[in-house]
Amino acid sequence: MAADDSQYGAIDIRVWDGVSDRGNCTVRWRGDRIEDVVPGGDERSPELSLIPGLVDTHVHLVGRANAVGNPRGDDTSVWPMLTTREEHVLHAAANAQRAMRHGVTTMRDLAADEVQVALSRVFDSSVLTGPRVRASGPVGMTAGHHDLFVPPAHPLRGPTADSPDECRKLVRTWAQKGLTGIKIFTSGGVLSARDNVHWRNHTEAEVEATVDEAHALGMRVAAHAHTPAGIQKALDAGVDSIEHATEMTEEQAEAIAAAGIAIGPTLLINDIIAGGRAPVGEESRAKAMRLVPSRDAGFRWAAKAGVRFVLATDASGYFLAFGDQMAETVRMAEVLELDAENALRAATATAGASLGLTDLAGRVTAGSYADFVVLEGRPWERIDELSTDRIRAVVCRGTVVAGELPVP
Numbered sequence: 534m535a536a537d538d539s540q541y542g543a544i545d546i547r548v549w550d551g552v553s554d555r556g557n558c559t560v561r562w563r564g565d566r567i568e569d570v571v572p573g574g575d576e577r578s579p580e581l582s583l584i585p586g587l588v589d590t591h592v593h594l595v596g597r598a599n600a601v602g603n604p605r606g607d608d609t610s611v612w613p614m615l616t617t618r619e620e621h622v623l624h625a626a627a628n629a630q631r632a633m634r635h636g637v638t639t640m641r642d643l644a645a646d647e648v649q650v651a652l653s654r655v656f657d658s659s660v661l662t663g664p665r666v667r668a669s670g671p672v673g674m675t676a677g678h679h680d681l682f683v684p685p686a687h688p689l690r691g692p693t694a695d696s697p698d699e700c701r702k703l704v705r706t707w708a709q710k711g712l713t714g715i716k717i718f719t720s721g722g723v724l725s726a727r728d729n730v731h732w733r734n735h736t737e738a739e740v741e742a743t744v745d746e747a748h749a750l751g752m753r754v755a756a757h758a759h760t761p762a763g764i765q766k767a768l769d770a771g772v773d774s775i776e777h778a779t780e781m782t783e784e785q786a787e788a789i790a791a792a793g794i795a796i797g798p799t800l801l802i803n804d805i806i807a808g809g810r811a812p813v814g815e816e817s818r819a820k821a822m823r824l825v826p827s828r829d830a831g832f833r834w835a836a837k838a839g840v841r842f843v844l845a846t847d848a849s850g851y852f853l854a855f856g857d858q859m860a861e862t863v864r865m866a867e868v869l870e871l872d873a874e875n876a877l878r879a880a881t882a883t884a885g886a887s888l889g890l891t892d893l894a895g896r897v898t899a900g901s902y903a904d905f906v907v908l909e910g911r912p913w914e915r916i917d918e919l920s921t922d923r924i925r926a927v928v929c930r931g932t933v934v935a936g937e938l939p940v941p
């Protein structure tokens with residue numbers, strides 16, 4: 534069903550609006566926007582509350598859509614190389630819709646290309662029912678983290694960039710194709726084959742050229758970085774967010790907090806890989822096991838220093854399901870020692886703002902997206918109540934996409 538301006542809805546319910554508890558309110562929406570949130574109204578279903586749809590700032594929609602719970606078969610790196618682009622698109626659409634039904638109504642794909650742009654457009658125009666998809670295109674060097682997801686002998690390779698000018702050209706190419714952000718890599722990675730998390734990825738000049746060009750074209754830059762050297766390079770170049778940031782030092786945490794740069798901590802995926810809880814190569818597991826032990830204490834310190842953490846799962850449907858975002862948020866509360874309300878903000882208003890969607894995504898307020906979840910409990914008071922088992926209904930773009938709204 535398409536969301537159009539003639540569609541109108543209203544609900545009387547307890548509201549947490551992405552920032553704070555508003556008490557009982559009447560929430561009214563028209564088309565895909567919230568019209569107003571008016572305090573008062575009857576408390577018809579006191580066990581229920583309404584929160585904004587979650588915002589996951591780090592996903593990879595191209596992954597086998599039936600992989601979780603079905604671990605036999607090709608993994609997250611191999612499957613895309615054995616299947617066609619046409620098949621990728623269909624699985625990516627299924628993954629996005631699955632996340633939406635589990636309460637995630639905005640997501641940013643950090644390895645995007647024309648596939649995610651196409652999905653974003655068909656969802657935005659209601660050709661298919663789907664969440665809001667932001668697409669960030671990778672700018673990475675030959676032998677860098679992104680490049681080594683594809684084995685050297687495989688013929689189907691994404692573009693790489695190996696000089697400041699090539700970096701600028703690749704940013705411009707992604708802008709031309711309709712992508713809205715850029716992903717860079719300033720350290721090696723865990724899952725990519727044959728690289729090392731401590732390898733230098735890019736020179737300073739390449740990173741600076743990429744960030745400068747992206748910002749000139751209105752695109753936000755997310756940097757993949759695990760190591761202190763990689764984090765520093767991203768920080769010095771003025772990126773907008775750092776993904777993983779596993780070995781962030783105390784000095785860097787202070788600088789990141791002062792600059793207001795968002796950190797996507799991707800906790801569960803690294804826990805799963807380090808713990809051997811999903812089939813993964815020994816090389817990847819060894820890399821994660823080296824990174825994870827020192828991570829939690831460093832992140833806790835950073836959170837207390839004022840670093841802005843945001844929901845970022847790195848879900849591809851293989852290690853993490855599209856639908857594990859609520860579990861990741863609960864894990865953020867544990868590891869970062871955030872209270873329930875701050876953990877929920879990290880998954881809603883703060884995450885939306887980090888994507889440049891301030892007061893649109895992750896909020897329920899006049900003028901914001903009509904994207905929200907009705908669930909049993911008060912997750913801003915007790916974070917364990919943020920659970921997909923408790924979802925009664927999900928509304929995306931003003932339309933019920935899962936469950937049913939309570940009968941007035």
Ligand SMILES: [Zn+2]
Pocket residue numbers: 591592593643847
């Ligand atoms: Zn990722």
